[in-house]
Amino acid sequence: MRVLLDTSVLVPALVPALPQHEKAAPHLESALREETGLILSAHALAECYASLTALPISPQVTPGQARRLIEENVARAAEEIVELGPTDYLSALRRMTDLGLESGAVYDALHVACAEKASAEELRTFNGRDFRPMPPEGPTELVVL
Known part of the structure; x- marks a missing residue:
């Protein structure tokens, strides 16, 4: 199964001190064992870095x-790292506008665009509040953990 994990899953999977670690870690561990095909949005690498270095721990x-x-964990586990081009970004902005969404939800729209572009079977997140208004299309299913 090809699965895109967003930053809300990746960061707690990496940090045992976070409350959602036990729930998140198996998703990354499955990819490290090559039981799941991990898809990453390229910008998730930067989001993870920003989040990890700002954690109040x-x-x-x-x-x-x-x-x-x-x-050593996220990039190594990835089967595919999806990069978006200018047309993809503009489509994500169009989606945001059409749905009346604003602010930081645009970064979640980029995860959705990457999941769709890679034909992921699932996009897994803890952030249902932001993702439910913009579920992925096509074969990709939104899974809120």
Whole structure:
């Protein structure tokens, strides 16, 4: 099964101190064992870095630790890292406009666009509030964990 995990799943999968770690970790571990084909949106790499280095935990995740966690776990587990072009970005903005959505939800729209572009079977997230108004089309199913 080809699955796109968004940042709301990836970050807690990497950090045992986060409350959703136990629920998130099996999704990344399945990809590391090659039981699931992990699809990543390219911008998820940057989102993970930003989130990891800003976590209010002690000790904090250093920039070097964040990079290693992403390279050694997230990027290594990925079957495919999907990059979007200008047309894809404009389509995501059109989707946002058509649905009356604003602000940071645009980054979630980019995850949706990547899942659709890669024909992922599922897009998994903990962030149902932002994703439910813009479910993916086609064969991709939104799964709120």
